[in-house]
Amino acid sequence: MKESFRQSMAWLHTWTGLMFGWLLFAMFLTGTAAYFQQEISRWMRPELVANADPASATQAAINYLQARQPDAESWFITPPSARNPATEVFWQPKKVEGKPPTRRKRGETSAMLDGGGHPVTVRETRGGFFLYRFHFDLHYMPVIWARYLVGVAAMFMLVAILSGIVTHKKIFADFFMLRFGKGQRSWLDAHNVTAAFALPFYLMITYTGLVTLAAQYMPWGVMANYASTDTFFEELFPGNTDVPRSGVAAPLVSVSPLMAIASRTWGGAAVGSIQVTNPGDSTAIITLRRSATTAIGARGESIVFAGSSGRLLDRHAPDGGALATQSVMVGLHAGRYADWGLRWLYFLSGVGGTIMVGSGLVLWTVKRRAKLPDPTHPHFGFRLVERLNIAAIAGLPAGLAAYFLANRLLPIAMADRAEWEINSLFLTWAGVLLWACARPQRRAWVESLSCAAALFVAVPIVNTLTVPRNMLTGLMTGDWLFVAFDMAMVALAFALGWAARKAERAKPKAMRGTRSNGKELIAA
Template identity: 50%
Template sequence: MSGAKSQGFRQSMAALHTWVGLLPGWLLFLIFLFGTTAYFQQEISRWMRPEMSASASSRSPSFPTLAAADTLLRDRATGAQEWNLSLPARGGQVVRVSWEGGEAAEGKATLDPATGRAITVRETQGGNFLYRFHYDLYAMPRIWARSLVSIAALAMLVAILSGVVTHKKIFADFFTLRFWKGQRSWLDSHNVTAVLALPFHLMITYAGLAALLFTIMPWALDAQFPARKAFNAAAYPDAPEFPASGRTGAMLPLPVLAEKAEALWGGGHLGGLSIDHPGDANATASAYALRDRLGRPSPRLILSATDGRLLYRAATEGGARATQDVMILLHLGTFAETGLRWLYFVSGALGTAMVGTGLVLWTVKRRQRLPDPARPHFGFRLVERLNIAMMVGPVAGIAAYFLANRLLPLGVALRDEWEIDCLFLVWGGVVAWSLARPAARAWIEMLAVSAALYALVPLVNSLTTTRGLVPSLSAGDWVFVGFDLMMFVAAGLLAFAAWRLAARKAKAPPRRTRTGTEIMA
């Protein structure tokens, strides 16, 4: 009797696992795919701005760079009411300087983070777009996008837990991976990619939910605060204001202010500096830290810009807020050095493969139950075509995004938006092709096209810049070398997948038209 109950419970979990995996599965694939690229978003941004020097890849700008920014602001922005300095995390972004208000005309400048030299870089959103897409999506109200992502993440957590229950031999099957065995191979691949990074999948999903905690569960806030503005005022109180005195005063150089801020943080890295009333005796410097330290908060500081005295330090976070911050940093991985970020990246790639193999497995399993596999019902065809559109489409689109960065004219208006448009144009082309062609053919053809696009990226880069693979190897520019090699790896994997499907289709009996899932099985 207990065995029957156990079997019934496991079957219930299997059904739950199937549907909570399928319904948000395509969105989960996008979240994992774009989120995985985000672990190297700074390096991607670095590659997409080839005008920056080859040495612009350190964790934070050197003090000589800050000195150059200080000189520029004192030369160009005398009389402004506010100076702003934005610093990059790992050299992927440029140093941005701006000033506004007062007698000086509003202005801005871009500096190379390694040399401090004023440069002109192509307009691009770089890796930041790929990062933001995985939780904000695109061209959608933010609240709706984050609600959808939160629901998908909640479904992912349920799918992971129910999957562990459903596959009672999931860890044993991990050691019996069978290749080219149809449905059995897809199930084995799904299990292996799940088990290899299971702790990561649990952590990244739960931490992602913690980051978007109040998006779909706002009731605790509603019970304590009359409006969201009241919560924001309590959680993120405004700093005190320090008005100008009307008397001139000599300011400390920006490198000195940065050094004092980092000393007060106990090792935190400066991420931004804002000077209010520069040149006034009551000028202040607001310092913001990079979020790159796990469990060691670096609150906002306000220093006197004339003598470096600490005027204000943000209150210490409570236990709940500090815990949420740790969860967010675990999810982002911004605290991780290169080796750990590669582990994050590989685990994210396994998560992407886990979701993808699960979506394919759904169609492979159900094909065998169809009365006439050559004429499947509408629901089956819809899932089959959505698999192609939502898995191959964004993969090809990301390659198009990189190619557009090199091929679009540098002076074209809204250039960064055109790069994004190219991603969605190619993605839309894959959708249209998958609807117009037999599913089996569409899988093979779109995988082959995607492979060609990724193989083109290093070639186009070498033809349009001086930062091709060979010159980068000679110069020891490992960001550009690593990027080009990863493009070749992606092209090789996609080409191999297309070749395997084409070879299987060639062996298939010609007696009737075979569906895409029959070829993949």
């Protein structure tokens, strides 16, 4: 169909990139933000300050659950950690005979507790967790379909990366080649530099992303050997089968000694979560899982104790090379093991990927504009791409800023408050799309980018006016989270404002809408 391998790959790269570029941009942006999901959540719950001892907080949480959910099927407890000061609990309510389990709202089966086991009063928000979930579950649509869509996009991304490597064979040379103010050439350079900047990261993140949801996308490997996925998981993780309650009441042993034993067994690694099945019954079982922060592999070790006696029943560690490989792949994607230095590297690589996708999308229009029969009146397809580019690249950041602003501005007692924070994000995004369609494209770029920049500037200001914690108080009391968050908002505002100014000043001939803070990133 095409003359050479490179040409056919260039063609494949252009069109696979365009087909899912907008969705990939959104996935990259929110996924990148999700590397700081705990910090974003803490910023969005400014009331939460307590930092409790994990062992005593866990015991307090168990006392809380014992008082309120004594007959639940199981309890799950996430003790406080360095990145999350609250104890998070949720439970599986008792099954009613002959009735399928009813779907309940989030708040009905979960709670957030302080170190003393008292529910904390925080504003209703989904925090950074929403951004994490959005990057593969999307929103306003069934999760299962969202995940198929995201999987197809990721597969397109993988093909776009592979064909892109072939197309830009001088990757190493491209890394040092960034020509400013040269119109199309600059866009190509920006795309190449951000692509070469963290190419192994993009390949890794795309592939491991597919692996995290492989059970849905590629069930055939399991189906070839097992009649059902349940038997597969039972063989993989034995001892997870449900044991019916005996009906004989037995109090639970104290949990902190068990946590100490577990920690010693794992060479000092912290306990990441505690699960209690059949609480209060003689058949109760306490399972402790290793914290994800202490090793790359996402499938950590676990240790199982009898709930009534505290006797050690079992110990599990991932067994087998393939399982360990999968565990490391999933762990590499989520980056839960990363400490601050590595976390920022993850974040910067993610920013690079976001810019790579964004600049690729802009490049599509830049390359084609000059070749249009009548550049002042482009055809519909071209205009559509142009407008969707503006909406995706300027609109989602604007929406993100609106999400943060809504967190501070919506009334605390508002019904469905968390949902309205999310609606604010999408309403803003839709607003930018409408604006982009209504205005001439150059003006639309300048105005949308300026609007996004202004919204990000507003975040620290609104925060200072509505909440007692901010950059100044943070500097004085060592509340670094609020210092860093405000600085990140200002940095984002600066980058978007700079892009708007570039778009404003670019000569009409060379101007195809500007957002090239890839250059900034490399220069930094």
